[in-house]
Amino acid sequence: MFTTKWLKLFGVFSILALVLAACGGAPATTQPTAAPAQPTTAPAPTGGGKLEIFSWWTNGGEADGLNAMFDIYKQQNPGIEIVNATVAGGAGTNAKTVLKTRLQGGQPPDSWQVHAGKELTAYVDAGQMEPLTQFFKEQGFDKVMPPKLLEQITYNGEIWSVPVNIHRSNVLWYNIKIFQENGLTPPKTIDDFFTVAEALQAKGIIPLAVGGKDKFETPHLFESVLLAVFGPDDYAKLFQPGADWSDPRVRQAAEIAKRMLEYSNSDRSSLGWADAAQLVLDGKAAMTIMGDWAHGYFISKGAKVGADYGYAAAPGNDGVFMWLSDSFGLAKGAPNPEQAKAWLALCGSREGQDAFNPKKGSIPARTDANVSLYDEYLQYSIKAFGSEKLAPSVVHGAAAPEAYMTEYGNALNVFASDLDVDAVVEALQDAAKDLK
Numbered sequence: 051m052f053t054t055k056w057l058k059l060f061g062v063f064s065i066l067a068l069v070l071a072a073c074g075g076a077p078a079t080t081q082p083t084a085a086p087a088q089p090t091t092a093p094a095p096t097g098g099g100k101l102e103i104f105s106w107w108t109n110g111g112e113a114d115g116l117n118a119m120f121d122i123y124k125q126q127n128p129g130i131e132i133v134n135a136t137v138a139g140g141a142g143t144n145a146k147t148v149l150k151t152r153l154q155g156g157q158p159p160d161s162w163q164v165h166a167g168k169e170l171t172a173y174v175d176a177g178q179m180e181p182l183t184q185f186f187k188e189q190g191f192d193k194v195m196p197p198k199l200l201e202q203i204t205y206n207g208e209i210w211s212v213p214v215n216i217h218r219s220n221v222l223w224y225n226i227k228i229f230q231e232n233g234l235t236p237p238k239t240i241d242d243f244f245t246v247a248e249a250l251q252a253k254g255i256i257p258l259a260v261g262g263k264d265k266f267e268t269p270h271l272f273e274s275v276l277l278a279v280f281g282p283d284d285y286a287k288l289f290q291p292g293a294d295w296s297d298p299r300v301r302q303a304a305e306i307a308k309r310m311l312e313y314s315n316s317d318r319s320s321l322g323w324a325d326a327a328q329l330v331l332d333g334k335a336a337m338t339i340m341g342d343w344a345h346g347y348f349i350s351k352g353a354k355v356g357a358d359y360g361y362a363a364a365p366g367n368d369g370v371f372m373w374l375s376d377s378f379g380l381a382k383g384a385p386n387p388e389q390a391k392a393w394l395a396l397c398g399s400r401e402g403q404d405a406f407n408p409k410k411g412s413i414p415a416r417t418d419a420n421v422s423l424y425d426e427y428l429q430y431s432i433k434a435f436g437s438e439k440l441a442p443s444v445v446h447g448a449a450a451p452e453a454y455m456t457e458y459g460n461a462l463n464v465f466a467s468d469l470d471v472d473a474v475v476e477a478l479q480d481a482a483k484d485l486k
């Protein structure tokens with residue numbers, strides 16, 4: 051199987067070390083957390099107080115990772131109450147709406163989750179974030195993060211956020227038992243996908259689990275189909291100003307996505323991404339295409355990679371790592387700036403990242419992580435990030451500004467229910483006029 055092959059091929063730790071060297075309408079919850087851990091170089095604020103951290107990490111895996119960092123923060127900064135302001139909903143679709151209202155109303159949280167890349171430019175343009183260039187250098191983060199990532203957090207000559215991880219969006223997760231029992235191998239190409247899907251459907255198994263409740267799942271599926279059809283170079287051009295969405299390959303991608311959705315569960319619109327992942331875990335569906343936060347989710351459910359579930363590149367995405375990075379910024383007018391800086395110092399630290407990422411299902415943003423703390427999948431992913439071609443995720447903020455992402459997302463969410471190829475092609479062409 052794919053996973054075992056990787057482990058055999060590489061004397062994992064040493065090679066990984068080399069590679070590393072080279073290179074969001076759901077309810078808002080506010081729940082303070084508790085617990086202890088170790089020292090770092092974080093500037094410890096004194097005199098008690100609060101720290102409000104805003105994110106959309108509420109599911110298994112992502113919430114565990116966040117809590118692991120809160121534990122360390124509490125140890126380092128005794129007496130400070132952490133206000134864990136989360137708004138449920140994958141990819142932050144709901145959270146970003148709530149955040150916008152708070153920012154416009156002059157009530158920022160101290161620090162919020164923002165994707166590195168074009169997504170953060172809107173907050174900067176609106177004057178809602180503090181530059182972090184000097185802080186970044188004082189902490190030495192510029193020396194330990196890949197240049198490609200530094201580029202993504204630099205805008206108008208300043209650094210604006212502290213990356214805590216790198217995620218891969220284009221992963222096919224599958225139920226190993228279903229594949230074994232049916233004599234199938236995970237599909238590498240789009241054609242393979244349809245062959246496998248047909249065989250599974252004939253056995254009464256849902257081939258592909260897809261969510262829709264969080265309003266990012268079909269847009270997410272579609273970015274991997276675009277990548278498969280266009281290849282990494284032309285895919286990246288699709289999100290540049292002036293991109294040509296009248297290219298016939300856009301229609302081809304929409305037709306493929308339509309066929310894929312026809313092989314998926316019909317209750318898409320009522321399931322979140324984690325519910326879709328759970329269908330795979332429960333053996334009710336064979337595959338799901340989701341970012342590797344699904345790995346964090348599976349881990350949180352006690353499932354074992356290589357035994358209960360396997361992974362491969364999304365169909366037609368072999369050799370290309372579609373990437374994104376979660377980061378945290380400092381609010382202009384943050385109520386607790388010193389506490390927030392201590393949080394940011396933790397987010398960028400090795401200790402923080404090594405506590406967060408193994409639970410989150412992501413790889414560290416730092417190149418000096420303790421790789422032995424990462425499991426088989428994450429070690430594979432660390433290596434892949436260093437050796438595969440990279441493509442920026444559009445749904446998760448790396449490739450295009452928020453205004454465009456919203457239009458792209460709207461077009462694909464309508465498509466998720468009507469499967470109207472003509473309409474989605476037209477909507478995507480319209481959206482492209484707003485690429486900046």
Ligand code: GAL
Nearest residue numbers: 074112139140141343376446
């Ligand atoms: C992404 C985010 C991930 C994960 C996922 C599901 O946008 O980068 O960290 O939270 O949404 O909510």
